Amino acid sequence: MRFSYRTVMAIALGLLMLFASAGGADAQQTIQRKGYFGTISEIGPTFMKLTAAQGTVELSLIDETTVSVPGKEPATTKDLKVGDKVAVMAFDQSGHLTARQVRLVPEKSDHQHRTGVVVAVTGTTITIQDEEGTQTVINVPPGVTKEDVGHLLIVVTRGGPAGQRDSLVASVTAERLKERLVSLAEKRAAEEARTDSQRRRQEEDINTIRSSVDRIATRQAVVLDRVLRKAPEAAQAGIRRALENADKKTAEAMKKVDEAKGKARGRN
Numbered sequence: 001m002r003f004s005y006r007t008v009m010a011i012a013l014g015l016l017m018l019f020a021s022a023g024g025a026d027a028q029q030t031i032q033r034k035g036y037f038g039t040i041s042e043i044g045p046t047f048m049k050l051t052a053a054q055g056t057v058e059l060s061l062i063d064e065t066t067v068s069v070p071g072k073e074p075a076t077t078k079d080l081k082v083g084d085k086v087a088v089m090a091f092d093q094s095g096h097l098t099a100r101q102v103r104l105v106p107e108k109s110d111h112q113h114r115t116g117v118v119v120a121v122t123g124t125t126i127t128i129q130d131e132e133g134t135q136t137v138i139n140v141p142p143g144v145t146k147e148d149v150g151h152l153l154i155v156v157t158r159g160g161p162a163g164q165r166d167s168l169v170a171s172v173t174a175e176r177l178k179e180r181l182v183s184l185a186e187k188r189a190a191e192e193a194r195t196d197s198q199r200r201r202q203e204e205d206i207n208t209i210r211s212s213v214d215r216i217a218t219r220q221a222v223v224l225d226r227v228l229r230k231a232p233e234a235a236q237a238g239i240r241r242a243l244e245n246a247d248k249k250t251a252e253a254m255k256k257v258d259e260a261k262g263k264a265r266g267r268n
Contacts, residue, residue, distance in 0.1 A: 032091070032092040032093075033089065033090070033091060033092075033208065033211065034089075034090050034091075034092050034097070035087070035088065035089055035090070036050055036052045036054070036057055036059075036087070036088045036090065037052060037053070037085070037086075037087050037088075037105070038050030038051050038052030038053070038057060038085070038086065038088070039051045039052075039083065039084070039085050039086075040080060040081065040082050040083065040084045040085075040086060041056070041082060042082065043077070043080055043081065043082060044061075045061070045077075046060060046061050046062075047059065047060055047061055048061055048077070048080070048099060048102075050086070050088065057097065058097065059088065059090055059097040059098060059099040060096065060097065060098045060099065061077050061099055062098060062099075062201075064100065064201050064205070065077060065098075065099050065100060065101070065102060066100070066101050066102070067079060067080065067101075067102045067103075067104075068101070068102070068103040068104065069104045070104065070106055075104075077102070079104075080102065080104065084104055085104070085105040085106075086102050086103060086104055086105060087102075087103045087105055088101070088102050088103075089101040089208075091204060100204075100205075100208065112156070112157050113154065113155070113156055114128065114130070114136060114154070114155050114156075114157065115130065115152065115153070115154050115155075115223065116128030116129050116130040116135075116136065116152075116153060116155075116223075116227070117129055117130075117150065117151065117152055117153070117223065117224060117227040117231065117235070117239060117242075118144070118148050118149050118150065118151050118153050118235075118238075119135070119149065119227075119231050119232055119234075119235035119239075120149065120232070120234070120235065121140065121144065121145065121146045121148065121149060123140075124139060124140055125137050125138065125139060125140060126138060126139075126140050126141070126144060128153055128155070129227050129230070129231060129235075130223075130227070131223055131226040131227060133227075133230040138155060138157060138168050139168050141153075141155065141168055141171035142171075144171070144173075148173060149235055149238035149239075150224075150235060150237070150238025150239040150240070150241055150242035151173045151174065151175060151238075151242050152173060152174040152175075152219075152220045152223055152224060152242070153171060153172075153173050153174075154171065154172055154173075154174070154177065155168060155169075155170070155171040156168075156169040156170040156171070157169060174216055174217075174219075174220040174246075175246075175249055177216060178213050178216060178217065178249065178250065178253045179253070181209050181212055181213050181216075181253070181257075182209075182213070182253050182256045182257055182260075184209055185206050185209045185210070185256070185257045185260040185261070186256070186260045188202060188205050188206055188209070188260070188264070189202070189206060189260035189261065189263045189264035190263075193264070199264075202264055203261065203264060203265070206257065206260060206261045206264060207261075209257060210254065210257045210258070210261075213250065213253050213254060213257060214250075214254070217246065217247075217250040217253075220246055221243065221246055221247075224239055224242055224243050224246065225243065227239060228240070228243070
């Protein structure tokens, strides 16, 4: 299954919202990454106001702000309106908030995100197990084979009728998600940046991708370790292999992102 730029960043945004601590940034950084859930109370061509848990939040909208709307691609800020519930990943620079990714959250959704480790692949179904030991059986996602036993898998499912299995909407392993994020960094680095502002945004985007890879990798290691303690014996060898390979794959991904960042600086 191929994922577009917006789909990959939407998945990454969802993961960061789930895995990152509030604020999501080192206090010593000049530019901090922050996540917000809220309802749009006002929106214009260059700004958006949210009613969120933190109170009223005002964010700038820029040309590079990406928008994800379920069922509509591509989407822009013109597809958002007052009253919409959204999840926003923003950059805070000295108190000025700039929205980088905005994802519309439907009022009523039968979609569920599940994160677990593949513990069995049998026929037309797979079994994933979460940190608590709960197992979920779904149809085999495209591209997933018995070789993926032990891998961390993120799936989006749609609820089925009572007594029937949920249907699969989308899926991606943590390793493949890291690979796609690396591709995004390389693509961003290859884009021409003519002004200082564009160059800064280009570098900020690559830094955000690097942070996403790091956090996904950290979460991956934690979940694999916890699931290993409760996993069926048949899956334990696969999980151990995944743990052994995770650090190596992450190091390779980080190196490629850093190389993309270096190329962007060299071109500019």
